Amino acid sequence: MSLDFLYQQLLLYMADRVDIVSDAANQAKEAATGTESVAETKWDTFGLENSYLAHGQAMRLVECESDMAYFRKFRFSESDTVALGSALLLVRQDGWRRIVILAAHCGGAEFRVGDQKALIVTPNTPLGKSLLTKEEGDEIIMKSRGVEIFAEIDRIFSAHV
Known part of the structure; x- marks a missing residue:
C-alpha cells in the first residue's frame, strides 16, 4: 500500500465528513429559524431546542473543518519507530x-x-x-x-x- 493512496483516502474521508456535518448544520439552522419553530405557548420549547441543536452542529462543523485543515498539512513520519504521523x-x-x-x-x-x-x-x-x-x-x-x-x-x- 502506498502512503500517497492512504493520504488521498484520508483527505476524501475528511472532505466527506465536512460535507455531512455541513448538511446537518444547515438542516438544524433551517429548523431553528423556520416558521414551525415559532413558540405557540410559553411552554413550547421546540424553537429553543432547535437553536441549541443548530449551535451544536455549527460547533461540530468548525471542529471538522479544523481537522480537515490539519490533515491537509499532515505529513507521514519517516521514522522506523512509531511516532506522531506514523x-x-x-x-x-x-x-x-x-x-x-x-x-x-x-x-x-x-x-x-x-x-x-x-x-x-x-x-x-x-x-x-x-x-x-x-x-x-x-x-x-x-x-x-x-x-x-x-x-x-x-x-x-x-x-x-
Whole structure:
C-alpha cells in the first residue's frame, strides 16, 4: 500500500465528513429559524431546542473543518519507530487488522482504504500511548471489552522505496 493512496483516502474521508456535518448544520439552522419553530405557548420549547441543536452542529462543523485543515498539512513520519504521523499495520490475535494512523486530531475516526480499514488514533489514548516508540514486530496489549488481547505491529509504512 502506498502512503500517497492512504493520504488521498484520508483527505476524501475528511472532505466527506465536512460535507455531512455541513448538511446537518444547515438542516438544524433551517429548523431553528423556520416558521414551525415559532413558540405557540410559553411552554413550547421546540424553537429553543432547535437553536441549541443548530449551535451544536455549527460547533461540530468548525471542529471538522479544523481537522480537515490539519490533515491537509499532515505529513507521514519517516521514522522506523512509531511516532506522531506514523502509519502502521496492527494485527491482533483474534484476526482484527487495521491500518493505524497516529495523529493529533480526529481520534477514533475509521475509514476504508481499498479492502482494509484505517483507524486514526491520538497519542492521548491508551492505544496511542502504547504504540509510541515501538518498532515493527513489537507487541502491545490492547483491551477489548475488558479482555487483554495481544497485537503486533506488522509493518510501519514508509515513503522510502
